[in-house]
Amino acid sequence: MSSESDSQSPARPTEAVSLSVNGEDLSATVEPRLxxxxxxxxxxxxxxxxxxxxxxxxxxxxxxxxxxxxxxxxRYAVQVDGSDVTTVEGLTEEGDLHPIQEAFHQEHALQxxxxxxxxxxxxxxxxxxxxDPDRETIERGLADNICRCTGYQNIYDAVDRAATxxxxxxxxxxxxxxxxxxADGGGDD
Numbered sequence: 001m002s003s004e005s006d007s008q009s010p011a012r013p014t015e016a017v018s019l020s021v022n023g024e025d026l027s028a029t030v031e032p033r034l035x036x037x038x039x040x041x042x043x044x045x046x047x048x049x050x051x052x053x054x055x056x057x058x059x060x061x062x063x064x065x066x067x068x069x070x071x072x073x074x075r076y077a078v079q080v081d082g083s084d085v086t087t088v089e090g091l092t093e094e095g096d097l098h099p100i101q102e103a104f105h106q107e108h109a110l111q112x113x114x115x116x117x118x119x120x121x122x123x124x125x126x127x128x129x130x131x132d133p134d135r136e137t138i139e140r141g142l143a144d145n146i147c148r149c150t151g152y153q154n155i156y157d158a159v160d161r162a163a164t165x166x167x168x169x170x171x172x173x174x175x176x177x178x179x180x181x182x183a184d185g186g187g188d189d
Contacts, residue, residue, distance in 0.1 A: 017081040022090030030077045036059045036070075039077035048088035048117040059145030062118035063087050069125040088117035091124065099169065100112075103162035104155075111150040118145050120149055123159050123172065126137060132163055 014154060018027045021044050030045055033061065037054075040063065049072055053055035056071040063072045064086040074103040091098035100123050110116040119167065126133060126141035138159045139152075147155060 015078050015081075017077055018082045019080055019082060019159070022086060028077075032076060032078050034077045035073055036063070036075040036077050036080055036085075037072035040085070041074060043077075046087040046089055050114055052114070057146070058115065058120065059118040060115050062121045064121055064125060064146065065093075067125065067128060069122045070124075085122070086124075088120055091120065091188060098124075099165040100162040103158045103165060107161055108159035109150065109154040111147075111157035115145060115147045119147070119155055120131050123162060124157070127163055127166060131167060133159070135160075 011047075012031055015032050016027065016029050017024070018063065020026070020071050021040065026044065028039075030039060030043070035054075037049050040049045049063060050060035051073060052058035054073045056074040059071065061072040062069050063068070065075070065080050067086075073170050088101075091101060097121075100120050104110060104116060104120060105118070109119070111143045122145050129181050130137055130141070135156060138156050142152075142159070167169070
């Protein structure tokens, strides 16, 4: 004895969101309860966003929202409306690894790789904020991320290497445009 209205469930509420994901402007209509991690993986194809504990403990789902490292499993997609979101895929340029990714590779700072994208993005935020961190600052900066198989020594070494590599690249960029004293022909004759 069910009526036709009983078999139809009411439409779920939706909201429009507009954001930038890895530099690409996107607009979508989503349920307000859709987690940012699920939106990035399923709607945007950003598979580097890992879903681990879904409680904000492991850090595998870390992404940058307007430059700040956040746990995407604890945010809803609607909460980042108007924001700039960066996933690990957004760090590469023309297929080249970002210096942080390269440092993780060179220092063997991964084993299974599940936690790596979260560590890389947490490192990006840390080095943007503190370009020359000491070991204690690195440990504190990565404390919200858990690695269950590699251990932390190689990860901390990778952050050290990335900081050095980024500083060296920055120094090279500054000296590329500089000229030698007297090279403009205006020296003491």
